[in-house]
Amino acid sequence: MTTSLTLVLVSMLSPSATPTISWQSDFATAQAMAREQHKPLAVFFTPTVGVEQVKLGAAFSANVYETLASDYVCLVVNVDTPAGKALLPMFRMPSTGGIVVSERSGDFQAFRHEGDLIVSAFEARLVKYAAADYVYTATESNPGHEAPAAAAPAQTPAMTYPSQLFNSYCPSCQRGRR
Numbered sequence: 252m253t254t255s256l257t258l259v260l261v262s263m264l265s266p267s268a269t270p271t272i273s274w275q276s277d278f279a280t281a282q283a284m285a286r287e288q289h290k291p292l293a294v295f296f297t298p299t300v301g302v303e304q305v306k307l308g309a310a311f312s313a314n315v316y317e318t319l320a321s322d323y324v325c326l327v328v329n330v331d332t333p334a335g336k337a338l339l340p341m342f343r344m345p346s347t348g349g350i351v352v353s354e355r356s357g358d359f360q361a362f363r364h365e366g367d368l369i370v371s372a373f374e375a376r377l378v379k380y381a382a383a384d385y386v387y388t389a390t391e392s393n394p395g396h397e398a399p400a401a402a403a404p405a406q407t408p409a410m411t412y413p414s415q416l417f418n419s420y421c422p423s424c425q426r427g428r429r
Contacts, residue, residue, distance in 0.1 A: 270320035274306050274327050278338055281326040285357050291380050292353040293323045296344050299331045315374050322381035323352075352380050354387040362391050 275281035278294075285292040295305050305327050308316040319325055329335045330346050338344075342351050342363075349365040350373075361380045364373075379385060 270317060272320045272325050274325055276327065278326060281324050282357055285324040288324060289355055290322060290324050291355055292326060292357055293319055294326045294328060294351045296328045296330050296348040298348060299329055302327055302329050312370050312374060315370055315377060318377045318381065354380060354385065359387045360390045361387055364392055
């Protein structure tokens with residue numbers, strides 16, 4: 252009897268199984284929830300084939316999944332739907348997908364990544380952006396794992412014109428030519 256009572260007490264005191272993420276599918280609702288709960292918003296843009304993988308956490312480590320479940324409002328955007336396609340330009344996200352994480356106020360993107368993400372680099376950032384003392388300074392991305400940005404166009408040198416190209420009349424310049 253003592254053993255079974257101990258097992259019951261231990262099971263009641265031990266943390267429950269991995270928390271589950273309450274995935275949102277509407278941006279306005281997710282944004283309102285994030286502001287109300289004072290949590291950052293994590294937006295996952297994925298094609299139809301990846302939606303269930305994201306929702307099940309198949310793409311994340313256990314730590315990432317737990318951090319998302321406890322510290323974030325999570326939104327999955329299916330980029331193959333009309334609603335998903337409408338959000339892409341708002342976030343300047345390509346149709347191949349990516350991730351955007353806001354800071355707590357929801358006014359700024361603390362992190363953005365286009366394409367596939369290396370989970371180990373993402374985990375530390377999730378903890379950082381969810382911290383109560385995090386102060387937004389600039390949007391970060393996953394350095395070294397994104398396609399390089401298009402090179403800036405070369406600056407056109409200022410045009411210089413030889414003086415003989417200008418056939419303007421100047422009385423002081425013309426004195427010796429007559």
